[in-house]
Amino acid sequence: AATKLASAEKLMYFCTDQLGLEQDFEQKQMPDGKLPVDGFLLCVDVSRGMNRNFDEQLKFVSNLYNQLAKTKKPVVVVLTKCDEGVERYIRDAHAFALGKKNLQVVETSARSNVNVELAFGTVVQLADRSRGKAKIVPYFEALKQQSQQIAAAKDKYEWLVSRVVKSHNEPWAAASRKMQPAPEYQDYVYLEGTHKAKKLFLQHVQRLKQEHVERRRRNYLALLPQALDALVPDLDEIDRLSLAKAEKLLEAKPDFSKWFVVLEETPWDATSHVDAADSERIPFDLLETPAAERLYEAHLEKLRAERKRAEVRRAFRENLETSPFVTPGKPWEEARSFIMNEEFYLWLDESVYVDIYAKHQKRLIDKAKEDFQELLLEYSELFYELELDAKPSKEKMGVIQEVLGEEQRFKALQKLQAERDALVLKHVHFVYHPTKETCPGCSGCVDARTEQLLGSRSVRNRRGVPPDSDVDRLNLVILGKDGLARELANEIRALCTSDDKYVIEGKMYELSLRPIEGNVRLPVNAFQTPTFQPHGCLCLYNSKESLSYVVESIEKSRESTLGRRENHLGHLPLTLILVNKRGDPSGETLHSLIQQGQQIASKLQCVFLDPASAGIGYGRNINEKQIGQLLKGLLDSKRNL
Numbered sequence: 001a002a003t004k005l006a007s008a009e010k011l012m013y014f015c016t017d018q019l020g021l022e023q024d025f026e027q028k029q030m031p032d033g034k035l036p037v038d039g040f041l042l043c044v045d046v047s048r049g050m051n052r053n054f055d056e057q058l059k060f061v062s063n064l065y066n067q068l069a070k071t072k073k074p075v076v077v078v079l080t081k082c083d084e085g086v087e088r089y090i091r092d093a094h095a096f097a098l099g100k101k102n103l104q105v106v107e108t109s110a111r112s113n114v115n116v117e118l119a120f121g122t123v124v125q126l127a128d129r130s131r132g133k134a135k136i137v138p139y140f141e142a143l144k145q146q147s148q149q150i151a152a153a154k155d156k157y158e159w160l161v162s163r164v165v166k167s168h169n170e171p172w173a174a175a176s177r178k179m180q181p182a183p184e185y186q187d188y189v190y191l192e193g194t195h196k197a198k199k200l201f202l203q204h205v206q207r208l209k210q211e212h213v214e215r216r217r218r219n220y221l222a223l224l225p226q227a228l229d230a231l232v233p234d235l236d237e238i239d240r241l242s243l244a245k246a247e248k249l250l251e252a253k254p255d256f257s258k259w260f261v262v263l264e265e266t267p268w269d270a271t272s273h274v275d276a277a278d279s280e281r282i283p284f285d286l287l288e289t290p291a292a293e294r295l296y297e298a299h300l301e302k303l304r305a306e307r308k309r310a311e312v313r314r315a316f317r318e319n320l321e322t323s324p325f326v327t328p329g330k331p332w333e334e335a336r337s338f339i340m341n342e343e344f345y346l347w348l349d350e351s352v353y354v355d356i357y358a359k360h361q362k363r364l365i366d367k368a369k370e371d372f373q374e375l376l377l378e379y380s381e382l383f384y385e386l387e388l389d390a391k392p393s394k395e396k397m398g399v400i401q402e403v404l405g406e407e408q409r410f411k412a413l414q415k416l417q418a419e420r421d422a423l424v425l426k427h428v429h430f431v432y433h434p435t436k437e438t439c440p441g442c443s444g445c446v447d448a449r450t451e452q453l454l455g456s457r458s459v460r461n462r463r464g465v466p467p468d469s470d471v472d473r474l475n476l477v478i479l480g481k482d483g484l485a486r487e488l489a490n491e492i493r494a495l496c497t498s499d500d501k502y503v504i505e506g507k508m509y510e511l512s513l514r515p516i517e518g519n520v521r522l523p524v525n526a527f528q529t530p531t532f533q534p535h536g537c538l539c540l541y542n543s544k545e546s547l548s549y550v551v552e553s554i555e556k557s558r559e560s561t562l563g564r565r566e567n568h569l570g571h572l573p574l575t576l577i578l579v580n581k582r583g584d585p586s587g588e589t590l591h592s593l594i595q596q597g598q599q600i601a602s603k604l605q606c607v608f609l610d611p612a613s614a615g616i617g618y619g620r621n622i623n624e625k626q627i628g629q630l631l632k633g634l635l636d637s638k639r640n641l
Contacts, residue, residue, distance in 0.1 A: 001040075001067040008033025039074040039123040046089040047081035054089050058096060065100065074126030076104050078119045082139040083109040107139035113191075115142050150191050157188035157197065161204045168209035169275065172198050213269045220282045221291055226518045227259035227282060228299040235303040243296045247287055258524050260284045280522065305347075312347045313356060320360045328368040329415030332357050368412040369423060373440045375409040376427045383431045400424060452506030472508070474635060477527055477572075478515045480540030481549045484579065485515035488540060495624055504632050511631070520553045527557045527569055536573040536634035539606075541597065550576070551600055573637040574606035575630060607633070 012028045013019070044061055046054075061077075068075050077097045079090060090107070097103040104126075106119040115137065122134045137145070160182055165175050176198075179185040189197050231253045232238050238246050250256055261281040265271045268283030286292055316339070320326050325338035332354055344353065376383075382400055404410040413420040423440075430438045439445040478485040478492075492513060496502050502511040514532055518525045527534055539554070541547040554574070561569045578597050594610045601608030609626075 001064070001071060003037045003071050003073060005035040005037065006033055007035070037071075037073065038127040039076070040068050040071075041078045041119060041123055042068065042075055043078045043080050044093050045081055046079045046086060046093060047084040048086050048089075054086075054092070058092060062096065065103075069100075074123055076106060076119060076123045076126065079105060079107045079139075081109060081111075082107045082114070083112050083143075085139070104136060106136060107142075109139065109143075112143060112146070114139060114146055118142070146191075153184070153188045153191050154200070156184040158200060158204070160184040161201055165201065165204060165208070168205050168212055170205065172201055175201060209274075213274055216274060216279070217269070217286070217291075219280075220286055221295060223259075223280075223282055223519070224286075224292060224295050225299060228296065230524060231255060231259065232299075233303075235300070235307055238300065239304075243287060243293050246296065247284070251284075255524065257281075258522065280519075309347050312344060313352075316344060316353060316356060317360065320357065326357075326360070326364070327415065328361065328364040328412050330361075365416065365419075368409070368416075369419070371409040372413055372420065372423055373427065375404065375407055376424065379404060380431070383428055397421070397424070473510045473512065474502070474631060474638070475512045475532055475535050476514070476631070476634065477534045477537040478513060478540065479517075479537055479550055479553055480515075481517050481546050483517070484540040484542065484546065485517050488538065488579075489513045489515040492627055495627065502631065504628060504635060509631075509635070516553070520556050521560070527572070533568065534572060535638040536575070538630065539574055539576045540579050541576070541593075542579055543593070544596065547593070547596055547600060551604070554604060573634055574604055575609065575633070576601045576604070576606055577609045 007030055010030050010033060011018075011022060012030055018025045042061060042065060045052075045057065065075065077093065079085065079093050082090070085107075094105055097105045104122055106115055106122055108115040108119055110116055118134060118137065122136065125131045125134045160179055161175075164178050176185075176194075185197070231250055232246065238249065241249065250260070251262075259282060261273075261279075262284045263271060263273055266283075266285040268274070268285055273279055273283060287296075319339050323335075323339050326335050335357070339357075340353070382403060401410075410420075413423075426438070426440060430440060439447070476492075478489050480488070492502075492511070493500070496511055500511055501508050503509075512532065514527075514534065516525045516527070520526065523529075527537070537554075539550045541550050557569050576597055578593055597608050597610065
């Protein structure tokens with residue numbers, strides 16, 4: 001209770017950790033060793049301590065207060081450890097203070113840092129009346145205010161961390177230096193300390209890492225179906241294999257390393273592979289996850305469904321071949337009820353059957369026309385007595401129809417009377433003007449084919465170009481997702497000879513096709529390889545998504561060759577084609593796709609073919625004539641280059 005203290009050259013302590021370890025802390029000595037005392041904090045522990053009687057403590061405090069009161073110095077009763085306080089002890093302490101004149105009580109918790117500054121501020125105000133009177137706030141009300149203050153400061157600090165720290169690899173030391181000038185950092189550290197600030201930082205970094213790993217996982221899982229399509233496209237090879245057994249089969253594939261990487265340490269998301277810059281290949285241990293197993297099962301189901309759909313198509317074609325109700329020229333609406341069954345509707349859309357039926361009808365009609373032309377040749381005497389203008393009268397046409405009417409080959413074109421009459425007129429014209437232009441064989445006319453072959457041979461000999469030179473080769477990239485590229489490649493191959501040769505203007509070319517439907521940055525989907533130098537590219541789309549894929553793929557391919565001495569892909573001739581559209585051909589969707597295609601074609605500086613200008617039928621791919629025109633255009637571009 002002394003009001004004057006003398007302790008020369010004594011160290012000032014600010015925490016009990018200094019005791020015995022003074023050399024490890026900053027050392028400050030008391031000034032002059034003389035200290036006047038201006039007030040007292042009378043501390044009362046209101047927690048339930050072991051081997052301690054609160055009543056005896058309060059008795060000691062009462063005796064101590066009597067001594068302090070004699071000094072005439074301000075005294076404030078401080079209730080400590082209120083975070084573990086006993087209600088009766090707190091009540092008795094207040095009752096003690098209430099019996100004294102002007103004795104103020106402050107409820108505190110040093111552990112929670114509640115009302116500590118208030119206790120010192122209160123005794124300072126009592127010692128210096130010029131200061132404003134301190135407002136005494138009960139412990140729980142102060143705790144609530146402080147919790148709200150900490151929560152607000154925490155929100156602001158977390159916002160600061162999210163704005164400053166963008167990488168999960170950033171260390172705390174570097175991040176804290178960046179954040180130190182910010183008031184959000186200073187306020188939170190003041191309230192909660194550096195340790196909790198670092199803890200929140202580490203939680204944020206962990207979230208960033210989890211998000212990064214999850215993005216990588218999604219990318220790998222998105223690539224896995226393409227890898228399975230490339231490595232195990234045959235159902236017979238894997239139909240009865242579990243994923244674990246299929247993994248051994250995958251490892252034995254020649255292209256395994258193009259799609260997968262086997263890591264020395266696993267799992268992949270706990271290794272440095274997570275941050276590897278060239279980590280586009282799928283970690284092989286990812287196949288051991290449930291998500292990968294589901295994708296493998298989906299791959300099996302897709303192959304099984306494709307096989308079933310192929311079987312259904314084959315059964316439908318066989319049904320068409322054997323059905324007596326399918327005759328040349330009969331509309332789908334008339335034939336549908338005779339050739340369709342419930343299973344057909346389960347597996348394929350009606351539009352697929354309509355397309356198969358249309359192709360079958362074309363074959364039937366072409367065969368019926370050929371047979372009818374043979375019939376006309378067999379009855380050539382019917383046309384001998386016509387005038388030189390070769391235009392039979394109505395009566396003569398009636399005679400022809402009456403003579404031929406009982407022939408099955410005549411009846412086969414019953415639903416195509418206009419075309420049958422046109423064939424008769426064409427035959428009449430050929431009888432009186434037999435030239436290669438009027439020949440019913442059209443492009444198959446022997447005279448025309450002979451001229452083309454002789455002409456192409458003489459041109460080749462004059463130029464001295466060997467048959468297997470690069471001039472006679474045409475390398476074509478076909479770009480399109482969701483099966484578009486493969487479908488068109490198959491159609492073009494169907495028009496080639498058995499050794500992949502294609503005739504353009506009577507000349508034979510070796511045609512090499514490279515359909516691409518995946519990420520063009522992967523080697524397996526690259527536009528050019530050591531053995532394949534493209535001369536042109538057909539870009540197919542039937543939706544906004546497939547158009548976006550085309551644009552991204554072209555830009556990626558061009559970027560990959562920027563700065564090279566031979567930037568061949570930068571000048572590669574492109575043709576953008578809209579095919580296989582869905583919906584009403586006169587509707588807004590088709591109009592929108594055409595507009596977008598024209599804009600992209602202008603951007604890419606390439607040719608654009610829309611359904612109207614290219615003559616492409618709605619819901620059908622380009623025909624043989626259009627394919628020939630496209631290949632001729634690319635061939636001309638190749639020669640110019």
